[in-house]
Amino acid sequence: MGRANYADQTGEYYTAFFGLSVGLERLAKLILVADYAITNAGQMPAERVVRQYGHKLADVMNAADGVAAKHALKLDYRRPVTPISQKIVECLDAFADAGRGRYANFAALGDPNLGKEEPIGKWWGEVAELILKEHYYGKATQKRVEGHASLVDAVMSPVSMVLYINETGDAMHDVLTSSIRTGQTELVQRYGRYYALTAVRWLSEVFSELSRSACYTHKIGAFFGVWEYFQTYTVDDSFLKTRKNWPLA
Numbered sequence: 001m002g003r004a005n006y007a008d009q010t011g012e013y014y015t016a017f018f019g020l021s022v023g024l025e026r027l028a029k030l031i032l033v034a035d036y037a038i039t040n041a042g043q044m045p046a047e048r049v050v051r052q053y054g055h056k057l058a059d060v061m062n063a064a065d066g067v068a069a070k071h072a073l074k075l076d077y078r079r080p081v082t083p084i085s086q087k088i089v090e091c092l093d094a095f096a097d098a099g100r101g102r103y104a105n106f107a108a109l110g111d112p113n114l115g116k117e118e119p120i121g122k123w124w125g126e127v128a129e130l131i132l133k134e135h136y137y138g139k140a141t142q143k144r145v146e147g148h149a150s151l152v153d154a155v156m157s158p159v160s161m162v163l164y165i166n167e168t169g170d171a172m173h174d175v176l177t178s179s180i181r182t183g184q185t186e187l188v189q190r191y192g193r194y195y196a197l198t199a200v201r202w203l204s205e206v207f208s209e210l211s212r213s214a215c216y217t218h219k220i221g222a223f224f225g226v227w228e229y230f231q232t233y234t235v236d237d238s239f240l241k242t243r244k245n246w247p248l249a
Contacts, residue, residue: 002193002244005185006166013120013167020196021057021096024089027203028060029053034210034223035067042220057093061199064206073209077234080198084130088196091127095119124167128188131195136187145183152179190241197233197240204230 001020004012032053036045053060065079136142153176164172164181172178208227214220232248239248 001196002189004189006164006181010120010167013123016196017092017095017119017123021092024092024199024203025055025057025060025096027200027207028057028064031064031067031203031207031210032060034207034214035070037220037222038071038210038214038218042218044222055096057096058089061089061203064203067210068206071210071213073206075202075205075209077198077201077205079202080195082195084127084134084191084195085198087127087130088192089199091119091123094122118169121168123192124188127192127195128167128184131188131191132184135191136184141183141187145187146180149176149179149183152176193244194237194241197246201233201235201240204233208234 001012001016003009004016029050033045033050036049037043053063068075068079136145153174156175160175162173162175162178164178166172166181172181208230211223211226214223215225232246235248
């Protein structure tokens with residue numbers, strides 16, 4: 001997500017959508033499995049039970065939230081509920097749905113019934129615009145980005161031709177527009193990564209606390225040490241906003 005852009009890294013969007021949607025779903029299901037084991041005296045759920053959890057990301061995350069409340073877990077990082085965070089989950093949920101997002105490009109092969117929602121356009125139109133509204137429009141960042149774009153335009157326009165297609169499918173024909181979009185994209189990359197990681201952080205802490213309880217309180221050895229895999233995600237905002245590679249080394 002921190003590398004995806006309209007110019008030369010559009011494939012990174014799909015890589016991010018796939019990894020995040022699958023990763024968040026599986027992490028939420030780990031929480032449900034841990035809860036099942038605690039509730040059933042250490043017995044792990046059968047495959048058919050896990051299948052019943054389904055694949056709707058929003059649903060399994062809501063179920064994980066219910067587990068945290070059920071066990072009265074004391075968390076340092078609560079579930080992110082900002083409009084941006086909620087919209088990220090909606091977009092990832094739509095992408096994970098084969099009929100809406102994951103096979104969006106199949107529509108180009110001639111079947112209009114596949115791919116009703118193009119994931120990159122949906123992300124920019126719903127998530128990115130909320131990020132820009134919160135962190136860009138009317139802020140010093142907008143003045144800086146547009147001032148720099150004006151300088152680049154003055155120097156490059158007389159000797160340059162521009163044709164880019166942005167995330168929403170619109171053509172950009174001039175240096176000024178594309179330069180502004182580049183500045184906006186850098187902001188969306190940073191905050192898109194940050195807000196997605198707040199969801200990862202919350203689920204990581206829920207699972208870590210629950211697995212410690214399963215191991216030490218309920219004597220379920222299968223959960224011993226599993227929380228160590230998630231420690232680098234349970235860090236404060238200064239890490240989430242500045243580190244570009246995850247998990248932290």
